[in-house]
Amino acid sequence: MTATLREAMGTETDTTTLDRRTIRGEILVVLALSVLASAAYAIVSLVSAPLKGVVVESASQNPLFANQLIGFVFGLAPVALVIHLLHRDGETVGAIGLDRSQVRRDVGRGALLFALVGSIGLGIYILAVRSGVNRFVVPAPPPGHWWTWPTVVMNASGAALLEEIVVLAYLITRLRQLAWSPWAVIAASAVLRASYHLYQGWGGFVGNLLMGALFAFLFLRWRRAWPFVVCHFLVDFAAAAGWLLSHGHVPWT
Numbered sequence: 001m002t003a004t005l006r007e008a009m010g011t012e013t014d015t016t017t018l019d020r021r022t023i024r025g026e027i028l029v030v031l032a033l034s035v036l037a038s039a040a041y042a043i044v045s046l047v048s049a050p051l052k053g054v055v056v057e058s059a060s061q062n063p064l065f066a067n068q069l070i071g072f073v074f075g076l077a078p079v080a081l082v083i084h085l086l087h088r089d090g091e092t093v094g095a096i097g098l099d100r101s102q103v104r105r106d107v108g109r110g111a112l113l114f115a116l117v118g119s120i121g122l123g124i125y126i127l128a129v130r131s132g133v134n135r136f137v138v139p140a141p142p143p144g145h146w147w148t149w150p151t152v153v154m155n156a157s158g159a160a161l162l163e164e165i166v167v168l169a170y171l172i173t174r175l176r177q178l179a180w181s182p183w184a185v186i187a188a189s190a191v192l193r194a195s196y197h198l199y200q201g202w203g204g205f206v207g208n209l210l211m212g213a214l215f216a217f218l219f220l221r222w223r224r225a226w227p228f229v230v231c232h233f234l235v236d237f238a239a240a241a242g243w244l245l246s247h248g249h250v251p252w253t
Helices: 003-009 020-032 036-048 065-075 077-088 103-130 148-177 182-195 202-222 226-246
Strands: 055-057 136-138
Touching (some): 020 148, 103 202, 103 226, 148 182
């Protein structure tokens, strides 16, 4: 690692009053209650079913809005747990970059990241589907309901908050408190993010691996979670909106 990269990512470890055993246990519990089960199911899905010509849903297709709302509310429980643990340990949400001290900059950075990540991610997805190494992904709730678009907003918000707070900001902060090197932290966060997208196929894995590595690198530099929440929300909203507006008219859908 060059001196420039070290300076950009930060070589100092985050400080905490928690001992290492407590941090390790806390990380395991938080991840087990958030994304580890999804990663395990995604791996099983990858090895047990074909990729080419198969359709999977990244958004719930439940026809009842009440169930969509329940899924959204309880899906944010791991985020609430992370915030609770921070406050319990005498920390604030600012420790993982969730304070509102840089709103304009956070939104601007998130929008710029969206322009980059969204275009590259779409290209990887189309190429992977056409190559037969990725499944067709339905990223939107059932169309034709009064609650379809509000649910698109809920789904995008829920995924953005869960993944960027837990898998990015919280996990990286805690691993740095365990004195993990910047590169090890980047790899851990990126591989975890990619693993629970394996149900989509290899395109979903590679795309999220690259995005996860970029996000982790930039988080170590910026120490702000909101730009990535904004970017993730825009990516998911755009994917769902594109599907709803063009479904049946675009050949690769």
